[in-house]
Amino acid sequence: MTSNTVFTGKTALIYGAALGIGRAVAQEFARRGARLVIADIDRAGAEETATLIRSAGGEAVALRCDVTSDAAVREAAVAAEIAYGAVDIVMNNVGGILHGNPQDIPISEWQRIIDLNLMPVVRSNAVFLPKMLARGSGFIVNTASFAGLYPFATTRMPYVAAKAAVVALSESLALDLEPQGIRVSCLCPGPVRTNVMAGMKTWSAGAAMRGPGAMLEIKSVEDVATTLADGMEAGRILIPTHEEAWDILARHGADPDGFIRSKIAAFAQGDFGRPSPRPAAES
Numbered sequence: 001m002t003s004n005t006v007f008t009g010k011t012a013l014i015y016g017a018a019l020g021i022g023r024a025v026a027q028e029f030a031r032r033g034a035r036l037v038i039a040d041i042d043r044a045g046a047e048e049t050a051t052l053i054r055s056a057g058g059e060a061v062a063l064r065c066d067v068t069s070d071a072a073v074r075e076a077a078v079a080a081e082i083a084y085g086a087v088d089i090v091m092n093n094v095g096g097i098l099h100g101n102p103q104d105i106p107i108s109e110w111q112r113i114i115d116l117n118l119m120p121v122v123r124s125n126a127v128f129l130p131k132m133l134a135r136g137s138g139f140i141v142n143t144a145s146f147a148g149l150y151p152f153a154t155t156r157m158p159y160v161a162a163k164a165a166v167v168a169l170s171e172s173l174a175l176d177l178e179p180q181g182i183r184v185s186c187l188c189p190g191p192v193r194t195n196v197m198a199g200m201k202t203w204s205a206g207a208a209m210r211g212p213g214a215m216l217e218i219k220s221v222e223d224v225a226t227t228l229a230d231g232m233e234a235g236r237i238l239i240p241t242h243e244e245a246w247d248i249l250a251r252h253g254a255d256p257d258g259f260i261r262s263k264i265a266a267f268a269q270g271d272f273g274r275p276s277p278r279p280a281a282e283s
């Protein structure tokens with residue numbers, strides 16, 4: 001294990017680590033010396049992540065937690081403290097997508113997606129901010145998406161809004177909390193090979209999926225975990241999985257109207273910005 005001040009001997013609680021990005025991040029944090037608490041609605045998957053960590057020589061426990069419940073988020077924090085003491089790093093990684101034109105998506109679905117992608121960060125903050133502020137230390141990691149950084153995901157608007165809110169919230173938290181000893185990072189995944197689309201609800205069967213850019217490589221979860229942990233060690237706040245994000249954001253920032261209109265033109269020509277080969281997710 002490498003020695004570093006971010007991970008060595010620290011307790012990390014990850015909400016949403018039974019699969020995909022969360023599982024790979026849990027394994028990477030453990031490799032760098034952290035003890036892991038895996039909290040996920042999928043209890044069996046969470047146990048499997050903890051077993052993988054323990055069989056590689058690390059320390060990990062698993063518990064069931066539905067992050068759409070305030071009480072469950074609080075109870076997971078208490079269980080983590082009982083297992084390993086104060087939580088140094090909390091990662092709010094749960095997310096889920098949908099598919100549909102905005103006129104077809106019912107308000108109840110907006111509420112469900114916001115409850116799954118934005119409110120778990122709020123619930124986690126309600127539990128951990130007072131504790132971390134009292135100690136004057138801690139690390140909060142929130143998982144957003146390229147969909148929250150620049151416009152392309154026209155058939156996932158509740159997800160876009162929720163993830164944009166996670167980016168904005170993370171930036172403001174960093175502004176407020178860094179001077180008080182608490183670090184904040186926001187992982188912004190582009191296309192990553194996972195099962196995130198497995199249970200996706202579709203509201204407009206014929207609507208074409210739009211992607212973040214055909215030039216983007218589809219990353220592995222292992223690459224994403226390394227990028228995140230390296231970024232946290234390097235003191236970064238916004239951590240995109242693909243460095244191309246900075247060029248895209250610079251173009252958007254330099255001429256937002258022009259950027260949007262160039263997307264309209266590309267979509268009209270049938271260039272939907274979908275990385276190739278088709279990823280498991282393009283969120």
Ligand SMILES: NC(=O)c1ccc[n+]([C@@H]2O[C@H](COP(=O)([O-])OP(=O)(O)OC[C@H]3O[C@@H](n4cnc5c(N)ncnc54)[C@H](O)[C@@H]3O)[C@@H](O)[C@H]2O)c1
Pocket residue numbers: 015016017018019020021022039040041042045065066067068093094095096097116143144145146188189190191192193194195196197280281282283
């Ligand atoms: N895969 C991608 O291309 C991609 C792109 C952008 C952003 N993201 C974001 O990355 C994060 C991880 O996504 P992933 O691709 O690894 O997805 P995934 O579906 O493989 O993993 C999501 C995890 O969250 C858990 N989960 C779902 N609902 C839950 C609930 N109510 N309570 C507790 N746990 C719950 C699942 O059991 C699973 O372990 C999400 O926030 C997602 O929006 C992924």
